[in-house]
Amino acid sequence: MPAPPPPPAPSPSPAASSPSPSPLSFLRALPRPLVRAVTYTRWLHLVIGAVVPLAGGLVYPGLSDPGPLDWLIAAVLPVPLVAAAALLPSARRAEGLQARLMLFPGKHARVRGGAGGDGAGAGGGDAADAGDAAGGISASPSASWTDRGRTALWLVFRMEAGLGVWLLSVWLLQCALVLSGVSVEEPVMGSLTPSGGARALAPLPLLALLALAVAAGRLDTRVARLLLGPSVKERMAALEDRTERLLERNRIARELHDSLGHALTLAVVQAGAARAAGDPEFTDRALATIEETGRAALEDLERVLLLLRETGRRPAGASPGLDEAARLLDSARSSGARVDAEITGTLEDLPGPVSREAYRMLQEALTNALRHAGPVPVGVRVTAGDARLRLLVTNPLPEGRPPAVPGSGSGLRGIRERAALLGGRAESGVEDGTWRVDVTLPLR
Structure with missing residues (x-):
């Protein structure tokens, strides 16, 4: 009959594992x-x-x-x-x-x-x-x-x-x-x-x-x-300055995420569609779209890097506003998505911050639709009036893919943060088999 195995050695306790200061180390200090x-x-x-x-x-x-x-x-x-x-x-x-x-x-x-x-x-x-x-x-x-x-x-x-x-x-x-x-x-x-x-x-x-x-x-x-x-006043001023810097960093991070993410998503979708189609004419259109989207992303990247470097130079171009939404819609259509857009109201009269942030929200919503659902029908409804701006983007869920958790992802979180900073709200989730991103922003 074999002898029983020896009992396992007791594991050293945290107090025993940490070396205690010796009198010699105290004298050296x-x-x-x-x-x-x-x-x-x-x-x-x-x-x-x-x-x-x-x-x-x-x-x-x-x-x-x-x-x-x-x-x-x-x-x-x-x-x-x-x-x-x-x-x-x-x-x-x-x-x-x-x-x-x-x-x-x-x-x-x-x-x-x-x-x-x-x-x-x-x-x-x-x-x-x-x-x-x-x-x-x-x-x-x-x-x-x-x-x-x-x-x-x-x-x-x-x-x-x-x-x-x-x-x-x-x-x-x-x-x-x-x-x-x-x-x-x-x-x-x-x-x-x-x-x-x-x-x-x-x-x-x-x-x-x-x-x-x-x-x-x-x-x-x-x-x-x-x-x-x-003093208390100086501490409050330092805390406000630190908060401003953190908010600026978060804003720049969202800018890079939205702009570069949108450009890379369109490039990937266009390249895949061109390879699958095998049509030289379609390939030329896809390459032209990739070139245009990449050039716009490079301009956004240069503008953000100028802000980070704090060189004192003004950015080459201002951030795009919602009145340039047609460029986003054309980019999404060129990638194979069927975009049904309905715009009500005058977008040129929107306040600057609301217009710029709404542009980024629409960009992120279209990017999510192309990235997670592919070339599916996308509905875009933009309504400006009654002292508020409403932005609604919908797309059907792809077959065989589980729906995303509402509110998950850094892009959706960025949309909610942008809306909250402007005093509005942003909701996202599944309703009747359709993914919805619903944003409401005050205009005053």
Whole structure:
């Protein structure tokens, strides 16, 4: 009797498969911020803020032999002046540009491709800085009193935090000098008397100074994002601009889909019909139709590419309107389809956007009929009047082919989107064995 097969090995859990950070990798990540140039530009950005209280302190109360009260007075006295400077709209722009340059990684920082953050505890903010040069900082002038208030808070924070960082940095440097045996005549914050054997502790203040530079830079960056970030109005404007760009891209995609899809469908149908007919005269007509349709598609493609390249040149020709529907109908008839068209009303008087979009909808509806049903009878009814435009395209379903799902396909979706943008509606589906595309657009 054969032995039973061994039980399958348990599959590793996701927690077990993902490697946990080892103490060695943590130790390797610690010195990363120390080799990044942005760490020191952030520290410098804060220290620059201490210039105002230091200059004011030299005037009053004087910094020849300052005590804690003197430093407090030097920190508090310039606050009204700094807050008043924030009332200038350009102050926000100046602070935003300076913060972008000094607080966020760029070419001056030794970061490649966004990798290599500041180490553990960065909060994910620094990793995103490498991919975003602006760092979420606005460089627009103050447009409201809220912007001015946030700018005033930022200037006060930068001044007070800069003074504190400057005092701690100088004090730590003096501590390192004293522990190394160098005498300091005027210590910034109290005297330090080293004991014997204290020279071995001299590197500790320097390490503390480096840690101070890293921690202060991260704090400065987060406060800058909070106080110098875009306002609600700026975010709404950016969101509207992004929406406009997405709508323009979708419109261009629909233009290419409708124009090139129609041209390629007619070319395929005409070529197949010419090969099946074997008639030289019919082949000549088919080639002429393919040439005309291809030339029109190339013009549409050139116009769309000019828009994409944003060269500033005007397109060679305007988009065709519904008054040129005869060209579409003739192209469909030349492919073998029997098109019964009925046009009521004056198409030349239609509004430009309605006329252009209706042309593309008719083009897509005829293309779908030729592509999915072949050379079948197609009914086209266009009615312009009563403050609305109605476009109805019908064709019988081919035998042996299941009906399409109503609303499926990118072409039908494009028709619905075009109609919705103009405040109209578009419906498609099967009714009594006939495929119908029914579009209604308002003219006002």
